[in-house]
Amino acid sequence: MDGNNVNATGGCPVMHGGNTTVASPVTKWWPRALNIDILHQHGARTNPMDADYDHREAVKGLDFEAVKADLHALMTDSQDWWPADWGHYGGLFIRLAWHAAGSYRLGDGRGGAGTGNIRFAPLNSWPDNASLDKARRLLWPIKKKYGNALSWADLIVLSGTVAYSSMGLKTFGFGFGREDIWGPETDINWGNDSVLEAPTDERVEDINDPSTMYNPLAASHMGLIYVNPEGVNGNPDPALTAEYVRTTFSRMAMNDEETAALTVGGHTVGKCHGMQAEIGAAPEGATLAEAGLGWSNPKFEGKANQAHTSGLEGAWTTNPTQWDNGYLELLFGYEWQTTKSRAGAWQWEPIDIAEEHKVPDASDPSVKHNPIMTDADMAMKVDPIYREICERFHKDPEYLAETFARAWFKLTHRDMGPKVNYYGPDVPAEDLIWQDPVPAGNTGYDLAAVKSKIADSGLSAADMIATAWDSARNFRGSDKRGGANGARIRLAPQKDWVGNEPERLAKVLGLLEPIATETGASLADVIVLAGNVGLEQAIKAAGHDVEVPFAKGRGDATEEQTDADSFTDLEPLADGFRNWQKEDYAARPEELMLDRAQLLGLTAAEMVVLVGGMRVLGTNYGGSRHGVFTDREGQLTTDFFVNLTDMGYSWHPVDQDGIYEIRDRKTGAVKWTATSADLVLGSNSILRAYVEVYAQDDNAEKFVRDFVAAWTKVMNADRFDLVA
Template sequence: MLDIQNDKTNTRTHEMEGKCPFGGDRIGGAIGTPPALSDWYPDRLKVEMLHQNGPQANPLGDDFDYAAAFDRIDLAALKQEIKTFLTSSVAWWPSDYGNYGPQMIRMAWHAAGTYRIADGRGGAGEALQRFAPISSWWDNGNTDKSRRLIWPIKQKYGSALSWGDLMVLTGNCALEIMGFPTYGFAGGRHDAWEADSATYWGPEVWDPTKVQSPDSMVNRDKRWHGQNGDADYDLENPLAATHQALIYVNPEGPYANGDPLGSARDIRIAFTRMAMNDEETVALIAGGHAFGKSHGMVPADQIGAPPEIAPIEAMGLGWHNPVGTGSGEFTMTNGIEGSWTPDPTQWDNSYLENLFKFEWEQTKSPAGASQWTPIDPSAPRTPDAHVQGKMNPLMMMTSDIALKLDPDYRAVCEKFLGDFDAFTQAFSKAWYKLTHRDMGPRERYLGPERTLENDLLWQDPIPPLDHDPVGDADIAVLKQAIMATGLSVSDLVFTAFSAAATYRNSDKRGGANGARLALAPQKDWVVNQRTVPVVAALRGVMADFNAAQGGSARVSLADLIVLGGCAAVEQAAADAGVDVTVPFTPGRRDTTQDLTDIEMFTWLKPVVDGFRNYVDDQFETIARDVAPEELFLDKAQLLALTAPEWVALVGGLRAMGANYDNSAKGVFTDRVGVLTNDFFTVLTSMDYEWKKTDATGMTFSLDDRNTGQSRFQATRSDLIFGSNSQLRAVAEVYASGDGHTRFVKDFVKVWDKVMMLDRFDVRR
C-alpha cells in the first residue's frame, strides 16, 4: 500500500511541475507567475513605479548613514587591495594577460554607460548592472564574472562600500595599474535593492529564452523613426543606445552591417545622448580600446542563457560557454576576437597609431562576427592572452574604423596622434565625467580623492556660501516684505515650485538651489514665463534687505524664491482655516550664467509638466504615442514622489492656481489661492459628468448633470486623479469629510520635500 501511495505522489509531483501547489492548473496567487496587469490592461497608468526600491527592499534600513560609513574606509588601503587582486588570476575565470584590469574597465564603463541626458536615468549610481534587464543585456556579457571576481572585496567592506562605488573604483584602479593617470574618484553611490521596472529602455519585444545578439534584430528594432538616410531619421527620446540590449552602439556597425560611416552616425547620436561631445567621444573609445581585448571564440548560438534566466544551479551567472574550459582562450563575449594594440596592459598611443598607419580589411572572427585586420603583413602582432608564445594579428571593430573615416572624428584623432599628453588629459577627464555624471552636485561626493582644483561645468557648479544664511528673525522680516510686494499667493507658489521642479532624482540635477530659474535657458522657457515678473520683484526685496544688513547675514535669490512660496502656502492654509508653519531651511546660493551649461540644461525643459498643467506645443511630435499622463507620472517619479505625495501636491497646486498660463483648467474652486480640498471634492463628485471638448481627448468640460451647464475645465493631467483607481483611492481620502486638514498637512510635507530635494549641502 505504501509503495502504491508513493507512486501516486511521484506522479502527482511530476504533473504539478510549473503549476500552483494550492490546486487547479492556474499559476497565480502568492506563489507562481500570474499574468501581469500590463498584460491584461496594457494602457493602464503604472502608478506602482512610484514605489519602486522602497524601504521594504533595503536591508540596511532608513537610518543607515552610508556617507559616514564610507568616510571611515582607508581609501588608499582599499585601492591597494584592488590593485593586488587585479594582477592575479583565478582558475574558474582566468585573467587575460595575467591582468583583470581591462575587463574591470569594461565592467565600470558599461555600468556608467547606460546614463542618458534626456531624463538622467541610467549610470553607475545605483549599481543596476546587478539586476534585470541590464544584467542580462547581450552587451553586458560576462560582466557577471567581473562582479563575482571582486565579491571578496565587497564582502570584506560590507555596507561601507556600495557596489556602485566599488565597480567604478575598480575601473579606476585598473587604469592606474596600467600606467594611466586618472582624474580622481568620488564615492557616494547608493545601491538599489531591486530591479528597475520604471526606466523605459526601448519599445522592442524580444524572446529572452533565445540568444539575441544585436545583429539578429534586423527589422525588429522600433526605436528609430523616419527612413535611414533621411534628414529626420533619428533615435527615439529619451533612448541613448542605438539598438536593443546594447550600451551604446553595435561594434560591428548598425545591425552588424560592417558600415563604418553608418557606425559613425550611430556613435555620434548615442554619445550625444550620453552628454558627450566629439572630443570626449573619441577620447573614450580610443582610451578604452588602448587596453585588453575582445572575445569571440564561440558562435553566439552555442552560448547559454543570460543571468536572469540561467538555471538555478548557475547561481546568478549566465552565458554558459560549453566549449573547452568555457573561459580563458575559449571566452565568448561580443563575438569579436582580438586586441587593438601590441601591449594590451599598458597605456600608450598605439591604438591610434595603428588605426591610422595601416589599411584594414574586413574579416570574420571564429564566432562569425565582422571585424577588421591589417592588410600589411608587417603590421605588429599582439601576444595571445592565454597561450604562451602565440602571436595574433591586431583587430579593429567597425566602430573603430568609423573614427578614421568620419571627418570630424578623424580631426580629433589626428589631434591626439600629435599630442599624446592632450589625449591622456582628454581621456582622463572624459572617463571621470562618464563615471560621475549621474552623481549630481559635488556635495554628494565622498572620499579623499573627491576634491578637484576646479569645478567642471557638467557638474552644474554653484559658488560656495560666502555669507551667513538668514536666521529666524530675518526670515520673519523677509516674509512680511515678500507679501507686501502685492505678489499673489498663486504667483509665489508657482514661482517657487517652478524653481524646484526641474530636479531629477535620476541624476540629481536641477532644483531651486542656484536660482537658475532666473538664468538662461530656464527663464526663457514658455512654462516659466509667469515667474519672470515675480523674480524681478523678489530681486527688489533681496536688494533692499541685503543693503540694510551691512556685514551681517544676507539672503540669496534662491532662498528668497523658495521662502516666497513657503509664505504663500502658509497664507493659503490660513485662509482655508488651517494654521500651519511651512518649514524653510536657508543656505541656498546663487550661481552665475557662466557656470550654467545652457545646452545641458535645455534637456531639463519639460515636454509635459502636469503639475503646472503644461503640454509643449510639439508634444505629439516629440512624445509620439505617449499620453500626457504617462509623462506626468514619469515626472512624479523623477521628483521621488509616492502616489499619495503626488496626489496631495497636485491638489494643492490646483487650489492655488499654479497653472503655467494662469488658466482655470483643473482649478475646481471659486476660491483660487486658498488651500482648500475643492479639487478632490469636485473630482470625486457624481453631480457632474466630464465631456471631451476636443477631438483628441486632451481637454474636457465638467457639466452639471441637472442643468447641463459647464462648471469647470480640465486636462488629462487633472482627470487622471479621478479615473485611475489607485490615484482615486487617495483622492477620496482628501475629499472626505475629515480629509481637509489631513490634506493641508500632507501638502505642506510634500511641499517641503520638493523644496529640499536638491539640498545636498545639508544631507548627503
Template sequence: MKDHAATQGACPFRGTRMGGALGSEPQLDHWWPNRLKVELLHQDPIQANGYGTHDDYAERFKSLDVEALKADVRAFLHTPVEWWPADYDNYGPQMVRMSWHSAGTYRIADGRGGSAQGMQRFAPINSWWDNGNTDKSRRLLWPIKQKYGAAVSWADLMMLAGTIALEDMGLPLTGFAFGRIDAWEPDRATYWGPEGWNGKRPGEVPAGPLEGHPNQMVTRTIRWEGDVEEEHYDLENPLAASHQALIYVDPEGPNGNGVPMDSARDIRETFSRMAMNDEETVALIAGGHAFGKSHGMTAPDEIGPAPEGAPMKAMGLGWQNPNGTGFAQYTMTNGIEGAWSPHPTTWDNTYLENLFKFEWEQTKSPAGSVQWKPRDPNAPRTPDAHVEGQMNELMMMTSDIALKEDPAYRAVCEKFLADFDYFTEAFSKAWYKLIHRDMGPTSRYLGPDVAKEEFLWQDPIPPVEHPLVGDAEVTELKEKILVTGLTVGQLVSVAWASASTYRDSDKRGGANGGRLRLAPQKDWEPNDPQTLARTLDVLERVRSEFTAPVSMADMIVIAGCAGVEKAARDAGIEVVVPFVPGRTDATQEMTDEEQMDFLKPVSDGFRNFHDARVGFSVAPEHLYLDRAHLLSLTAPEWTALAGGLRVLDVNWDGSRHGLFTDRPGVLTNDYFRVLTSMDYEWSPQDSREMMFDINDRATGETKFTATRCDLVFGANAQLRQVAEIYGADDGHARLVHDFVAAWHKVMMLDRYDVPEERKKVMSIC
C-alpha cells in the same frame, strides 16, 4: 465542510506545473498593458535594504580604509583564478569594461541609467547581450566586497575597480569619488526601449507581436524614426543606446552592416545623448580600446542563457559556453575576436597609431561577426591573451574605423596623435565624467581622491559666504513679499518652477543655485517668461532693500512659502511652511546652457503643460507619473501636490483647466471634492480625449474644464483612493498639512548640505 485531512502537508500549489505557481499567472500588465503604473513611485522601498531602515552609507563609509581597499584591488588585478583566468594575466581591461558598461547606461534626457545605484547587478541590465560576462567580473570582486562589507557599496566598488585598473596600466587619474548608494531591487521605472527585453543579441527579433519580421531591421526601426539613408532619422526620446540591449552602439555597425559612416552617425547620436561631445567621445573610445581585447571564439547561438534565464545550478552566472573550457581562449562576449594594440595592458597611443598607419579590410570573426584586419601583412601583431608564444593579427571594429572616416572625429584623433599628453588628459577627464556624471553635486562625493577641479558638467554652485537669515528675518521677508502685489499663484509658481527642475535620477536641478534667473531656464515656455521676469524683478527689489544678505535662490523659495501660508490662511488654516536657508546663486558662467536645457519639461502635469508640438507616443498622465517619479514623490505626495497646486492657480498659461474652485489662490480641497463627486459628468471635447468638459448632471451646464492630468486622480483606482481621503468632509486640514510636507520635500530635494532630519516635516496623517 468536506474533510481535507488527506491533503494535509501536500504542496499548496497542487495541480500546477513546476514554475507555474506564484507569479506565473498572467499579471496586470498582461491584461491592461497601458495602465498607469503608480506602484513605480514606491520601488526600492527602505524595507528592502539589507542594512536596515535607517541605513546611512556616508556614515558606514567612514569606517573604510580607502588605501587598504585600493591596495587589495591592485593585488587582485594580477592574481588570476582558475575558474575565470585573466586575459594577459591581468584583470584590468575586464574591470574597465565592467565599470564602463555600468556607468555608460546614463542618458541625459531624463538622467536615468548610470553607475550610481549599481544597477548592473539586476535585470534587465545584468542580462543584456552587451553585458556578457560582466557577471564574472562582479563575482571576481566578491572576495574584496566580502572583506570590506558594508563600508563600501557595490556601485562604488565596481567603479573603483575599473579606475584603479586604468591607473595600474599607466593612466594618470583625474580623481575618484565614493558615494554611490546601492539599490536593492531592479529598476522598474526606466524605459529602455519599445522592443521589450529578452536578453538576445542585438538584431535578433524580439519575442511577441514582432515575431517573424526580417531579422536585421526590427531592432533599428522600432526605436528609430525616419529614413536613415537620407539622414532624416531620429532616436526615440529619452533613449540613448542605438539598439536594444546595448550600452552604446553595435560595434559591427548598425544592425551589423559593417558601414563605418553609418556607425559614426550612431556613435554621435548615442554619445551626445549620454552627455559627451565629440572630443570626449573619441577620448573614451580610443582610450578604452588601448586596453584588452574583444572575445568572439564561439558562435552566439551556442551560448547559454543570460543570468536571469540561467538554471539554478549556475548560481546567478549566465552565458555558459560549451566549447573547450568555456573561458580563456574559448571566451565569447560580443562576437568580435582580437585586440586593438600590441600592448593591451599598457597605456599608450598605439591604438590610434595603428588605426591611422594602416589600411583596414573587412573580415569575419570565428563567431561570424564583422570586424577589420590590416591589409599590410607586416603590421605588428598582438600576443594571444592565453596561449603562450602565439601572436595574432590586430583587430578593429567598424565603430573604430568610423573614427577614421568621419571628418570631425578624424580631426580629434589627429589632435590626439599629435599630442599624447593632451590625449592622456582628455581621456582621464572623460573617464572621470563618465563614472561620476549621475552622482549629482560634489557635496555628495566621498573619499580622499575627489578631483580638486570642479567641472561645468557638475552644475557648480558657489559656497555660502554670508550669514544666513534667521526665523525672524524670514518672517519679515514673507511679510514684505506679500504686500508687493504679487498673487499667490505667482509666488507659488516661481518657487515651483525653480525647485521642480530637480530629478532624482542624476541629482541635477533644484532650487539651489537660483538658475531660474539664468538662461536657459528663464526663457523656457512652461515658465511663462514674461510673468517670470516681472516676478523676479519684484523679488530682487525686496531682496536688495532688505537689511540682511539673502540669495535670490533663497528668496524664490521664501516667496513660494509665503504664498502657500497665505493660501492656507485664507482657507481658514494657519500653517508655517518650513524654510531652511543656505542656497546660493550660480552665475551664467557656471551654467552649461546646452546641458541644462535637457531639464526643460516637455510635459509637466503639475502646471498643466503639455507641448503639443512634440509627437508623444504615450498619454500625458504617463509623463506626469514619470515627472512625479523623478521628484521621488510617493502616490499620496503626488496627489496632494497635484490638487493643491491646481487650486493655487499655477497653470503655466493662466488657463482654468483643473481649477475646480471659485476661490483660486486659496488652499482648499475643492479640487478633490469636485473630482470625486457624482454630481458631474465628464465629457471629452473631441475624439482624442485630451480635454474635457465637466458638466452639471442636473442642468447640463459646463462648470469646469480639465485635462487628462486632472482627471487621472479620479480615473485611476489607486490614485482615487488617496483623492477620496482629501475630498472627504474631514479631508481639508489633512490636505493642507500633507501639501505643506510634500512642498517642503520638493524645495529641499537638492539640499545635500542639510541633514536629513531637517528636510522632513510631519503631516497630520
C-alpha cells in the same frame, strides 16, 4: 513608429507605452492603466538596510586606501574558474565600469552607474554585458570584506578606475558616495524594440540619420550600450557608424573630443572575445545550477582565449595590459580590411602587419594574432572630425591621457550630481561645469525681514507659488540635476522656456531680485521663500495656521557656472502639476505627470496631494481653469478631492484635445472643465484611493500638513547639503 513619442527627435523624452504603462501580470489586460508602482519601486519594502541607516555617514568611515589596494591586488590575481587575459583583469573591470556608466542618457538622466543597477535585469542580461557577471563575482570578496560602506555602485566604478591606474594611466580622481538600489529600475524605458538587438530601424525614423533616434534613447539597439561594433545593423560602414557614435555620445553629454578620447582610451587596453561555441542563456534565463551566472560556454575549459562575449575576437593594441599610444600607432600606421572573426562577426584587421605589432594570445604568449578594430574604431579614422582629433592625440600622448582621464571621470560620475555628493581622498578640487556648481549661499540674513518684504511686494500668492514651483520642478533624481538651488531659472536657457511663462517670470523676478539684493539673501532662497509665503497665505485663508519649513543656504549660479547646452534637456515639456504641456505627444498627460513625479522622487500619495493642492491654489499655467474644482480659488482646501469624488457630477469628453466638462447631473450645466491629468486621479483605482483620503470630512488639516511636506520635499530636492 507606433508606440513611440510623436515628436521623436526633439520632443518628449517619455516614450508612450514604456515606463508608465502596466507590465504587471495582474493588470496586463488593461493596457491603458498607469503603472503607479514606478513611484514606489525603491521604498522601504525593498530595502534591507535598517531604517536609520545613513549611507553617507557609513561611507565616511570606509578605509579608502585599503579598498584601492585590494583592487590593485585583484587585477593580477587570476582565478582558475575565470582566468584573466594575459594574467590581468584590467580590461574586464574597465568594461564592467564602462558598461555600468554607459547606460546613462542625458534626455531624462536615467541609467548610469550611480545605483548599481547593472546587477539587475535587464542590464545584467543584455548581450552587450555578456560575462560581466563574472567580473561582479570576482569583486564579491572585496564587497563582502568592506560591507555596507562600500556600495556595489562605487565598487564597480572604482574597479575600472583602479584598472586604468594599474596599467599606467594617471587617473583624474574618484568620488565615493553612490548608494545601491535593491531591484530593477522599472522607471527606465529602454525602448520598445521587438527583441533584443533588433535592427536599428526600430529606433530611428531614418536609418541614414541617427539624429532621428527616438528620445530619450541613445544606444542603436536594445541590449547594447552604444552602437553595433560590426556596423549599423551589422553592416560595416565606418562613415555611417561615425554618425551613430556622435549621436549616441552626444546623448550622453559628450562632445566630439571626449567621444574620441573615450573610444581611443577605452580600446587601448583589453580585448574582444569571440569563441565559436553554443553559448547558454543570459543570467535571467539561465538554469538554477548556473548559480546566477549566465552565458555558459561548453568549450571554455578554463582558458582566457576560449571566452565569448561580443563575437568579435582580438585586441586593439600590441600591449593590451598597459596604457600607451599603441591604438593610434596601429590605426594610423596600417591600412585595414574587413574580415570575419572565428565566431562569424565582422571586424577589421590590418593589411601586411609587422610581426612585432601582432598581439600575444590571451592564454598562450607564444602564439600571436592580428590586432583588430571595430567599425566604431574605424570611424575615428574615416570621419574627418574624429580623425583630426585623433591625429592630435597621436602627436601628443600626454594630451590624450589627460583628455581621456577627464572624460573617464565624467563618464563614471555624470549621474552623481553636484560635488557635495562625492566622498573620499581622490575627489578633484576643480569644479567642473558638468557638475552644475553652485556657490555657497548666505545664511546670515534676517528671515523674518525677507518674508515681510516679499509679502509687501504686491505679488499674488499664485505667482509666488508658481515661480517657486517652476524653479524647483526640473530637478531629476535620476542624475541629481536641476532644482531651485542656483536660481538658474533667471539664466538662459531656463528663463526662456515656454513652460516657465517668460513674461510672467520676468515680472516676478523683477520684484524679487531687489529683495535679495537689499537683504543679502540669495535670489534662489528668495524665490523658494516667496513660494512659502504665498503658500502660508493660502493656508491661512483656508482657516489653518501652518508655517512652511524653510532652509537657508541656496546659492546663485552664474552663467559661467552653467552648461547651458546640457540644461536644454532638462526643459519640462509637460507639467501635470500646473496642468500644462508644450504640445501633443503620444504619451498621455497623465503618463507625463507620472514621469515627472518619479523624477522628483515623489510617491503616488505625494503626487496626488500636490496636484489637488496646486489646482485650488490657482497655479495652472496661463491661468487655465481646467481642474480648478473650487469656488474658493487661492485657499488651500480639499475642494479638488471633494468635488472629484462627488457623484452629483458627471464627466464628458468634449473635443480631441483631451478636454472634459464636469456637468451637474440634475441640470446638465457645466460646472468645471478638466484634463485627463485631473480626472485620472478619480478614475485610476490606486490614485482614487489616495484622493478619497483627502476628500473625507476629517482630513482637511491632514491635507494641509501633507501638502506642506510634499512641497518642502520638492523645494529641497537638490539640497544635498542638508543631509550631508
